[in-house]
Structure formats: C-alpha cells, structure tokens
Amino acid sequence: MAQQSVRGVLEEHQVPIYLLAIGAGIGLGALLPGVSQPLEVAVEPVIAALLLVTFHGVPLRELGGAAQDRRFLLTLLAVNFVAVPLLVLAITRPLAGTPELLVPALLVLLAPCVDYVIVFTAVAGGAKEQLLAATPLLMLVQMLALPVLVPLLAGDATTGLFTPAPFLRALILLILLPLLAAALIQRLAPRWDLSAAMIPLMMLTLLTVVSSQTPRVLGMGTTLLALVPVYVAFLVLATAAGIVISRLARLDVPSARALTFSGATRNSLVVLPLALALPIPVAPAAVVTQTLVELLGMVLLVRILPQLIRDGRRPPGRR
Incomplete structure (x- = not known):
C-alpha cells in the first residue's frame, strides 16, 4: 500500500518532479563540472533503459491493432515528417550563417519525442495510449529520416559532418535492443510491470543529461542565446499547426x-548521443538548451492546450 501511495504521489506530481530533476542537474553540473565527462558516458545507457520501459508499456503483440486508427497514425506521421520539416526550414533561416548552431537545431527539431511527451499528453487529457503505441514507429522513422532531412535543410553546412555510423549505433542501441528486450520480457515474464520505474528513470535521465552538459552550456556564454527564440517559435507554431491539422x-x-503534443515536443534526449558524435563542440549544448526551453514551455502548454482543444467540441464537418 505504501509503495502504491508513493507511486501515486509521483504520478500526480510528475511535471514539477521533472523540473526539480533539471534544476538538480544544472546545480550539479555548475558546482561540480568534473562530473560531466563520466556522466556523458552514462547518457546512452540511461536513455536505453528509459526507452525499454517505454516500449514495455506498449502491448507489442497488439501493435497491429494500434494501426487500425489509420487516420490518427497517418496524421501523426504527416505532422512530424511533413509539416514540421517545412516549419523548421522556415524558422531556422536566421541561423543559416552559423552552421554550428543550425545543424544541432535541425537535428533536435526534426525528431519527434517518444518519452516524456506521453506524460504531458496524459496530464492534458490526451490519448496517451494511442501515442504510446506509435512510439516504436516514430523512433524508427526518425532515425531513417534524420540523415536525409538534416543535410537537405542545412545544405552545404553538413558537408562531411554526417556519417551513417552514429545513426546506425542509435538505431541498434536506442531502438532495436530496447524493443527486443521489451518483447522478450513481455513474452517470458508477462506479469512483470515496469511502469513504476518510468518516473525514477525519467528523473535519472534528465539529471544525467542536464548535469553532463551544463558546463558546456555555461562555457558557451551568450552563443546559445540565438537558439532560444528559434526554439520558442517552434513550440508556438508547432502547437498551432497541430491544432489546425487535427x-x-x-x-x-x-x-x-496527443497529436499536438507530438508535433510540438522534440526528442532531445535521444538525439543527444548523435549530437555528441558531431565534430561541433556546441552541438550537445544546443540540444540541451532545447530541452530546457521545451520543458518550461510544456508546463504552460499542459494548462493551455485543454482550453484550446476543449472536451465536447464536435469535430469539423460532423453534425
């Protein structure tokens, strides 16, 4: 009973808990910059563990059933891989003269979130089950699309920067292995419930990622400030696009x-290992800056979106 009570409290206060983890990560990285290097090594394992738990929450044997709502699934793919790239192309033009900022901004803004977006969707009364069922597909498509979309939108800025190795590594370590492990656990230990580990793992992931990159962010001075209005503009415009398209x-x-949150929330945690592999010193800090801007924005969006997409409204065209 006590365990259930603690879990209930954690679930009820997820958003402030995650903000607290971010604050702790900033404090740890600022006060003890020497921890950044060992924590960077831990980034991929904690993200893989988080995705394992995320994928385990999807009834993998029933994924075919999730595809029955073709309207939602096709709209989700259209928003994230058609509408969002067009939006990103427009809002990142001010960065065209600074490729060291443009490339990581494209990398993170073109990747739809598959982890804490579920939390914010649930808090705002969205269809978290539908979004959760789509996470393996979103992960797979973005890993295939990013090596094409980022060079396409960046142009000459990516010459010689992108090689298949980091994407292949991410595909194996962050998608295929967690997905296979989740399927094996569901098959061999069907009574196991890993959902209680989601919030602690998310806290650990945020703490690890933020604290490992805080020294870099602080060391960049005002360089990263140019990214803040781009990230804010993306959040606002992607939210508007999600509402209109839905x-x-x-x-x-x-x-x-759910669709609107998916379009507005980005996969900064998972693309961080890709940013670390780029020969651009500012890239990881640019990705983490997006995380900080986004999570602050999500605190507002979970309150605003239910007012913009109200219960009881009739879908357009229906009477």
Whole structure:
C-alpha cells in the first residue's frame, strides 16, 4: 500500500518532479563540472533503459491493432515528417550563417519525442495510449529520416559532418535492443510491470543529461542565446499547426491533444548521443538548451492546450 501511495504521489506530481530533476542537474553540473565527462558516458545507457520501459508499456503483440486508427497514425506521421520539416526550414533561416548552431537545431527539431511527451499528453487529457503505441514507429522513422532531412535543410553546412555510423549505433542501441528486450520480457515474464520505474528513470535521465552538459552550456556564454527564440517559435507554431491539422483530420479531442503534443515536443534526449558524435563542440549544448526551453514551455502548454482543444467540441464537418 505504501509503495502504491508513493507511486501515486509521483504520478500526480510528475511535471514539477521533472523540473526539480533539471534544476538538480544544472546545480550539479555548475558546482561540480568534473562530473560531466563520466556522466556523458552514462547518457546512452540511461536513455536505453528509459526507452525499454517505454516500449514495455506498449502491448507489442497488439501493435497491429494500434494501426487500425489509420487516420490518427497517418496524421501523426504527416505532422512530424511533413509539416514540421517545412516549419523548421522556415524558422531556422536566421541561423543559416552559423552552421554550428543550425545543424544541432535541425537535428533536435526534426525528431519527434517518444518519452516524456506521453506524460504531458496524459496530464492534458490526451490519448496517451494511442501515442504510446506509435512510439516504436516514430523512433524508427526518425532515425531513417534524420540523415536525409538534416543535410537537405542545412545544405552545404553538413558537408562531411554526417556519417551513417552514429545513426546506425542509435538505431541498434536506442531502438532495436530496447524493443527486443521489451518483447522478450513481455513474452517470458508477462506479469512483470515496469511502469513504476518510468518516473525514477525519467528523473535519472534528465539529471544525467542536464548535469553532463551544463558546463558546456555555461562555457558557451551568450552563443546559445540565438537558439532560444528559434526554439520558442517552434513550440508556438508547432502547437498551432497541430491544432489546425487535427481539426482538418477530424480527430476527436483526446487524439487531437496527443497529436499536438507530438508535433510540438522534440526528442532531445535521444538525439543527444548523435549530437555528441558531431565534430561541433556546441552541438550537445544546443540540444540541451532545447530541452530546457521545451520543458518550461510544456508546463504552460499542459494548462493551455485543454482550453484550446476543449472536451465536447464536435469535430469539423460532423453534425
């Protein structure tokens, strides 16, 4: 009972808990900059563990059933891999003269989130189950799309920067192995419930990622400030695009909220290992800056979006 009580408290206060983990990570990285290097080594394992728990929450044998809602799934893919790239192309033009900022900004803004987006979707009354079921597909498509989209949108800025190795490594370590492990656990130990580990793992991931990159962020001085308005503009415009497209697709209210959060929330945690592999010193700090801007924005969005996409509204075109 006590364990359930603690879990209930954690679930009820997830958002402030994650903000607390970020604050602790900033404090740790600022006060003890020497921890950044060993913590960088831990980034991939903690993210892989987080994705294992995330994928375990998906009934993998029933993924075919999740594809039955083709309207939601196709709209989700269209938002993240058609609408978002067009939006990102437009808002990153001010960075065209600074490729060391443009490339990591493209890397993170083109990757849809697959972890804490589920939390924010649930808090705002969105269809978290639909979004959760789509996470393996979103992960796979983005790992295949990023090596194409980033050079396409960056142009000459990526010459010689992108090689298949980091993406292949991420595909294996952060998608295939966690997905295989989740499937094996579901098959061999069907009674195991890993969901209680989600919040502690998310806290650990945020703490590890932020503290490992805080010295870099602080060492960049004002360089990263140019990214802040781009990240804020993305959050605002992607949210608006999600609302408009969900109405055009005639999605119900929970699905519309899930779609909007998916379009507005980015996969900064998972693309960080890719940023670390780039020969651009500022790239990891640029990615973590997006995390900080986004999570602060999410605190507002979970309160605002339910007012923008209200329960009880009729999908357009229906009477």
